[in-house]
Amino acid sequence: MNDERRRKQLADFLRSRRSRLSPGEMGFQVETSRRRTKGLRREEVSSLSGISLPWYTALEQGRDIHVSEQVLESLVRTLRLNSDERNHLLVLANHSPLPQSKADDAVPPSLQKILDRMGTYPAYIIDRRWNVIALNQISDTLCRDFSRDPELGRNILWRIFAVEDSKFRIVNWENVASTMVAHFRSRFAFYMNDSWYQELVDKLCDRSEEFRTLWERHDVSDTLEGEQIIRLPETELLTFRYHTFKISESSDFAMRVFTPVSEENKVLDSENIVVD
Structure with missing residues (x-):
């Protein structure tokens, strides 16, 4: 560092x-x-x-x-x-051990099969830089064709602050945004020797006043779960509780799974969700 x-x-x-x-x-x-x-x-x-x-x-x-x-x-x-x-x-203060930085490997086919088996539960895998590197079909549909985005567009922090319709689609955007920035700052402390992190922060500070304000608070959090309310094009609201799981101690990958909060939106069909 x-x-x-x-x-x-x-x-x-x-x-x-x-x-x-x-x-x-x-x-x-x-x-x-x-x-x-x-x-x-x-x-x-x-x-x-x-x-x-x-x-x-x-x-x-x-x-x-x-x-x-x-x-x-x-x-x-x-x-x-x-x-x-x-x-x-x-x-x-350098009184806590830092993880060893290592190159991210490709996602094993077995993990993609797990994502696909989630069915109507949106789920994706992120690397240590919070880039989405694998996801299932329903997650891709709800995120507006995630798979076609360029590299920076696959970063979940960038999408929250730099993708234009995020505030409209995420009903509780303020809460989600502040939670994500606090957690990202906790991770940022571990990887300050990786210039990519500082470059992303600089780009977000230039792009978003909201991000800059939250970043300057220096709030930190190790919370890996929360609630997210998604608005579909026809104003229907879907409420999810998300949980994040570290895949293994030897990997920088983590899987985030969104489970429906209410009975009304427990069954989703990716083929019937129309996204503008």
Whole structure:
């Protein structure tokens, strides 16, 4: 991993977490008319964490210093990080093992057979870059002929923010978008040595103000499930619960399966779904 880039991400993450905390809730008496800092000040984080101000300042400046796990755990408590945020902090501080980057192999025919056997349950397989590399017929139909898209168009994050009709087709777009960005940022921390990730982020920031706003929040999440509501051309709504499964410990592939929430849309026929 590029150490300078990692330290920059760590600094930005710490600033974003302290900015969301209320000084009053943390026990500080604050005269708001004279306070310019949003959230906690550096010295307040330092005091609450029991670490020196120069040391914490060095962290937020992205300087090359070694941080002990004890200090990190103290920051976890002070900044009130949840478990996903704690894991993210440990990765950025280089206290969590990083996966070995390896070239993605072709999808075995056996996995395509599993997708096809899903029948009316939309399902697809993604690689570590979130590119769809295999899918079943119903998923291709609901996604408007996914199989014909160019390479970037097969990236699920790109499709959420850069494909024009995504906001219309995904009824709960705001929730889906924020969840996906938070999860992608968690993965981004593991693969910062792969320039492809930063290039995708840069392209999305240029293309979408919504993505840029969400990315700058530094929210992280390891959640691999959620709800998605799809609007068909004739305004019919289909509600799905999706789950994501890592295929094996030795593979970067993951399978995402969408199961219907209600009885009304539990039976779908890809031949009868008309997509403009």
